[in-house]
Amino acid sequence: MTVALFLEQILNGLQLGVMLFLMAAGLTLIFGVMGLINLAHGSLFMVGGFVCAAVAAWTGSFWIGLAASLAAAAALGALVEITVIRRLYDRDHLDQVLATFALVLMFSEGTRFVFGSFPLYLDPPAFLSGPVTLPGGLPYPAYRLAIIIAGLAVAAGLGLLISRTRLGMQIRAGEADREMIAALGVDIRFLYTVVFALGAALAGFAGALIGAIQSVQIGMGEPVLILAFVVIVIGGIGSIRGALVAALIVGLVDTLGRFLLPTLLAGVMEASAARGVGSAIASMLIYLLMAVVLVFKPKGLFPANA
Amino acid sequence: MKKTVLSLATAASLLAGVSFAAAEPVKVGMITTLSGGGASLGIDSRDGFLLAVKQSGNKDIEVIVEDDAQKPDLAVQLADKLIQSDKVDVLTGIVWSNLAMAVVPSAVAQGKFYLSTNAAPSQLAGAGCNPNYFSVSYQNDNLHEAAGEYANSAGMKKVFIMAPNYPAGKDSLSGFKRFYKGEVTNEIYTQLGQTDYAAEIAEIRASGADGVFFFLPGGMGISFMKQYAGAGVEVPLIGPAFSFDQNILQAVGDAALGVKNTSTWSKDLDNEANKAFVAAYQAEYNRLPSIYAAQGYDTGNLLLSAMAAAPVTDADAFRKALEAADFKSVRGKFSFGPNHHPIQDIHVREVIKEGDIFTNKVVGTALADRADAYAADCKM
Known part of the structure; x- marks a missing residue:
């Protein structure tokens, strides 16, 4: 194993981490402010990917596709909030899970209805499609580097939005005490719609970014959603900072685990068994991490209402 | 429903x-x-x-x-x-x-x-065969075996092999190794449904292999090939037809051009x-x-x-x-072996572009009149 390979894997872990953050940020905001478990968040990720692919194919520009996916996911998020989600805030979590799971099924079949059953084509813009050489002579895909930068920029922007703006203040107040900010005259219904649309836009953005290096297909959001739930549980539900830290930890642990475990185990057992066992344990690793975190910090690393 | x-x-x-x-x-x-x-x-x-x-x-x-x-x-x-x-x-x-x-x-x-x-899982081709069961497609191992044979004929000496960690994935790699005679540099099992292959691609880059065999059906293959092309790794890819079918190729685009894959059928047969x-x-x-x-x-x-x-x-x-x-x-020649699985030629195809459409063309035959490895275990 070389240093270059190790560095490349760390970058890969970071890239997975920032992508998870884009998903987890919306999820944790929605849970923190509205107390809502939203399984349909993965569907918004998928919608982002499909809209970006379709618009990019139509206009020939990835960037127009990316903008369209942001707009479409935000609009769809607002629409879903007003028509369905709004009725769920006072229900218990089981009702929310059932209703948002129904949304998952409707979005999947609706997407099939609109776009057909076959995966769509979406490529990164030409100038990001190849590898770049990093200092030290390490070649790395330019597009993945762009995802890392875009994700960190979004994280910084979101941090400013929450800590410095009026909307951010209302969001923080909403997390602390929902009834009180309504009593203070903030239009809580409008705030909820805005937060939901913001979360949806982040998911759609992630879907479009990731769609360019993965398969844009029905159900592409669900595996990411599961990881995003792990992230918000580790990070502390409702905490943006927790989501960022946990997303990077999960990204790094998952990537490095898959890469290092089979090699490490090969030292203590026969090679092909080591590969089998190693990859099996690697796929469990983030769940083990979540269990360990919950044992020592039952509210996650950065509890929002501490 | x-x-x-x-x-x-x-x-x-x-x-x-x-x-x-x-x-x-x-x-x-x-x-x-x-x-x-x-x-x-x-x-x-x-x-x-x-x-x-x-x-x-x-x-x-x-x-x-x-x-x-x-x-x-x-x-x-x-x-x-x-x-x-x-x-x-x-x-x-x-x-x-x-x-x-x-x-x-x-x-x-x-x-x-x-x-x-x-x-057509191996269980139904060997001891678990049944007089009323016919596989009209192939036996699951066939295309992977052909890929192994193709790797030999293409002069590959060190191959990196990769498949998802589930029964068909393990059958795939053992099918490949049944015919491939060179050295296997890495044998990687990925998660089923995995969408990000950055870690594996980094290992391919570091492995010094002169060929990569991968079995990643459906969306997994789309993700892998796009990311592989983006990483700029030049090691040639081979795989079974499942990652190169007509519907998938359009989603992969240029990243699949020139890749060799093994198939029982091709539209230009x-x-x-x-x-x-x-x-x-x-x-x-x-x-x-x-x-x-x-x-x-x-x-x-x-x-x-x-x-x-x-x-x-x-x-x-x-x-x-x-x-x-x-x-x-x-598929042209087609007959059933004693275990009701096909005896047929398995071809090597190359991904090409015809106008705006990505498709395959046959460039050779990897295995002629191939039956399967399990027929001898079938008693019926």
């Missing part, structure tokens, strides 16, 4: 008036994947099969299509329903090996015929039946057929050929008629 009942028999007899004594009608239950991420495979299998039925003009065949949503439990329920309440004679259509293992053994034990349009099939499929569905469509079409024609030779109620005669494989396969 979607449910399509195609009752050609009823419609036709109403129109024409029953003027002749109908032969023994055959009821076919098709269980395949029409929703969820794997839907394109099932849709093509179904469309290929139904095209064969439609072209034959045979009024005595009724096909009931059901969607298994790629769920083994649902497939089992559908099989029970088709056998007990619809009283079908023949089952077909399952795409995935885990679903086939859940349905096939009990269906054939109840005396039904099962014709596989795709899935030079035989009359295939030319007619490709043209008819395009005319009917307005898209190019995939390997799944070709296998579905062959399965339909095999069934029709057997119906013409023997009544389905006489199971022994009908089985003999199926074994004869007296139909024009779009």
